[in-house]
Amino acid sequence: MEIRDARREDAEEACRVLRRSIVELCAADHRHDPGLLAAWLSNKTPQTVAAWMSRPDASYLVAVDEGAIAAIGAVTDAGEILLNYVSPDARFRGASRVLLAALESRAAERGATRCTLISTETARRFYRARGYEEVGPPVRKFGMDSGYPMSKPLGLTATLPVPSGGV
Structure with missing residues (x-):
């Protein structure tokens, strides 16, 4: 599996991944409700993704x-x-895990000391297993009450206590 920067010409295929992931994998969130799905998918177009x-x-x-x-x-x-969406064809093959690690590394390279996100119900357990903690009550997004604010410190200095008395 290769992780790389997305390119503008990836927008159409990336959009298909987003839409399929939402429709096929996030039923715990949208409950197959056509109105909720329409709201969630409304901005998932190739043009929007390219922008x-x-x-x-x-x-x-x-x-x-x-x-x-x-x-x-x-x-x-x-x-x-x-964003962190996986194609249904790649589910449970490590793509989300490897991608999340790359996203965290990129954030750290750019100076972030913590990553934050709003998880779906579908991904909540995935993020918890990777060190994310819930940091507030659920938020409403796309008409659903299943958005969970989560946070994780980045880097060793953020997760390990500094020893007293020097090193």
Whole structure:
């Protein structure tokens, strides 16, 4: 699996991954409600995804497996994870895990000391298993009450206590 920066020409395939992930994998969130799905998918167009990719304060990354985009993610320079969606074809093959690690590394490279995100119900356990903690009550997003604010410190200095008495 290769992780690389997303390119403008990836927008159409990345958009398909986003839409399929939402429709096929996030039923715990949208409950197959046509109105909720329509709201969630409304801004997931190739044109919108291409515009997102040109955002100067964020990095859009893709996980590519056997020539196809397996997952797409985005993180701001401040450490806010905006996207982390996996293709149903790549689920449970490590794409989300590897992509999340790359997003966290990119945020740290850009000076962030913590990553924050709003998790879906579907991904909540995934993020908890990777050190994220819930930091507030659920928030409403796209008409659903299943957005969970989460946070994780980045780097060794943020997770290990400094020994007293010097090193």
